[in-house]
Amino acid sequence: MTTNNLLCFPYAGAGAGLFRAWERRRLLRHARLVPVQFPGREELFGRPPCASMAELVEACLPLARRTAAEGPTTLFGxxxxxxxxxxxxxxxxxxxxxxxxxxxxxxxxxxLPRPHIGADELNDDEFVANVRDLVGYDHPALNDPELRQLLLPSLRADLGVNENYEPTTRAALPFPVTALLGTDDEMVSANEAEPWVQAGAKGGELIRLRGSHMYFVADVRPLAATLDALLARSSAH
Incomplete structure (x- = not known):
């Protein structure tokens, strides 16, 4: 039986451990989770975080190529x-x-424009406050002084890359793009998320899931069920 791979890209400041926890819980029935680890965190803590999108993509490509060579692959971020x-x-x-x-x-x-959060301009307390206000989520590690100092370099780097990001191309991808969005997302509107569908081939859609920007933190099961359904649909073709 062909293995379906789900290559998973974490949010700013996070690492592959987020998805390894999903893997341990066997949340998906239709895919093998392949977590992507960005430099500067977890087992790659000794490497400096990437300072540009181009550098970050270069770091991700070897795993992406290997994974796609092993079987049908979907990217999730x-x-x-x-x-x-x-x-x-x-x-x-x-x-x-x-x-x-x-x-x-x-x-x-x-x-579309990326949010400006002051990654290179604010002191730690101001920066953390801005992140909380923008995302509407208080990461537990940000309340622990020691953990905060470990997390902040990667979080600052990621959000700095995000602030300065411009797409390398507007060429349509030759496969569908599905957008997921929390019904109460305070950071991204439906009008900003829906155009993702135009970035790919036919078969894309916008799917709303109950919750805020970090809608899957309290309960990841609705997200897992949605991913499973999308992967099962791809497998049927």
């Missing part, structure tokens, strides 16, 4: 991770590496 997944998908498409679908969660379409 949340928030900042959705943009990294999109740029990685564009590179794979340029190399004619087949991909089933891009699933972009909690993010405005790539060609």
């Amino acid at each position: 949340h928030s900042f991770g959705a943009i990294v997944a999109y740029e990685t998908a564009q590179r794979l498409a340029a190399e004619r590496i087949p991909i089933e679908r891009l699933i972009a969660s909690g993010a405005a379409a790539p060609w």
Whole structure:
């Protein structure tokens, strides 16, 4: 039986451990989770965080190429991770590496303005306050002084990359793009998320899931069920 791979890109400041926890819980029935680890966190903590989108995509490409060579592959990313997944998908498409679908969660379409959060301008307390206000989510690690100092370099780097991001191309991807969005997302509107569908081939859609920008933090099961359904649909073709 062919293995369906779900290549997962984390949100700003997060690491692959987010998706490894999903894997341990066996949340998906129709895919093998393949977490992407950005430099500067977890087992790659000794490497500096990437300072540009181009550098970050180059870091992600070797795993993306290997995964796509092993079987049908879908890319999934949340928030900042959705943009990294999109740029990685564009590179794979340029190399004619087949991909089933891009699933972009909690993010405005790539060609729309990115939020400015002051990643390079504010002190730690001001920066953390801005993140909380913008995202509407208080990461537990930001309340622990030691953990905060470990998290902040990667979070600042990711949000700095996001602030300065411009898409490398507007070329339509040769596979569908599905957008996911929390019904109460205070950071991204439906008008900003819906244009993702135009970034790919026919078969894309906007799917609303109950909750805020970080809608899956309290209960990941609705997201897992949605991903499973999309992957099962791809498998049927």
